[in-house]
Amino acid sequence: MLVRFFSALGRPLVRFVQYLGEVVVLAADTFNSLFTHRLRWKLFLNQVVEIGLLSQLVVVITGGFTGAVFSAQTYFQFHKIGMGSATGAVVSVALMRELGPVLTALMVTGRVGAAMSAEIGTMKVTEQIDALRALAVYPTDYLVVPRALAMMVSMPLLVAECIAVGIGVGYLVAISLLEINGTYYMANMVRWTRSRDIIMGLSKAFCFGILIVFISCHKGLTAREGAVGVGRATTEAVVNASLAVLVSNFFLTMTLNIIYPAGYQ
């Protein structure tokens, strides 16, 4: 009875640890390959287009509406205590430290992570990955390295774009709909926003990019059993990567806050 209880408890735990191990091994293999083997520039640039360039619309809309609604909500609350003009500072710092990186990462997971695991998963189940291996090409070099590097380059840029658009739209909403004085709005925002807030946002973006790309590629590479398997791999990639982003965000916030403390100091 007791044995069965512990084995029921232990098996998923072992499986989870094994899964984490596999993702870490893939990441280690990729970084090893990145520094010791020739980069396929064409594939890398293709992925920059796929991940970076083509995700812009989604990211701009996400950033814009988040900035707009956050500006409005902040104003509604702060206005009551006569601090309406502090709205700009709150919107800017929140977008940089939390909203920009997390929402961009979630959108990129849905758009790019899903595509990655579906594409690699389809290649896996149609023996195209075996074909790569049989043609003396190491799949990590060919499939994962260009995607990982493109993600590391693109994510900080996308997050920067999201934050910039969010701040811009927040400002427009504030001065046109909420009747905040634009000068006060800007002055407070610049006064309370520090370069370390930007650094924190971009650092998070980089970390989230790494999480998304390795979780998605790993799910693709381990897909099995035809179309159903690819579907399952894609779903799991999106769910796991989203959860990883949200959970790691908390720990990143706590750690990075030691290096880049929040607030006016």
Place this chain on the structure above:
Amino acid sequence: MTNNGSMISVKGLIKRIGAQEILRGVDLEVARAETLAIIGRSGGGKSVLLKHLIGLMQPDAGEIRIEGESIIGMKERRLATIRQKVGILFQGSALFDSMTVAENIAFPLREAGERDPNVLRTKVNEMLEIMDMPGQEEKMPVNLSGGMKKRVGLARSIIRQPSCILYDEPTSGLDPVVSDSINRLIRRLQRRFGITSIVVTHDMKNAFHVADRIAYLHEGRIRFQGTSEELRQSNDQLLQDFLLGRSEEQLTPQAFGAES
């Protein structure tokens, strides 16, 4: 070493997948420039055996030597040198579906560092010529018929002139005419380039047509090895049943009794 003369040498190969023992001690020698057909029931481990020969799968026990060099436990990156000597034609052709026919065929050369578009074009055209499908460079794999896919997959495998090619069910799912043309192609490649070929198949016509020697894989072991003539004259009941396509149900009266 005793196997210096042979291209591929397999000894005591054992492979389990899950609880099932797929290969139970396979011993096989393939001489240089010969064509060996491996026949056997579907799901009998023929494709699994073939994938071991190029290091796509690692066995639980046993030994595989390619031109005298053991590939067991070899790291994926080191296997690349073996894979330049041994090509494989996959059952589903496994063409890269994001690339055109020409890009697929030129892929191994490009990966080996060949950048000159003229050289690549010449080589691709030459391959398409050999495969009897000139002028198809710009087609996408999705627009090709099964037989054409096999030809493109074959062209991709031989463009770097390996000394051995493994064929995984080259004629399965093809009509008899196309099957025949693929058989001729295998023969032609073998004669023209002196390529060692291993053909895994359950199509007996295919096996008789292309093979110098035939091996029968049964329940994870090689049950018979010999020329097609020896195979025809063999008095192994199981083998004769396989050749004539008789199933066990037809043979045992109990099977009828049990069903009715």
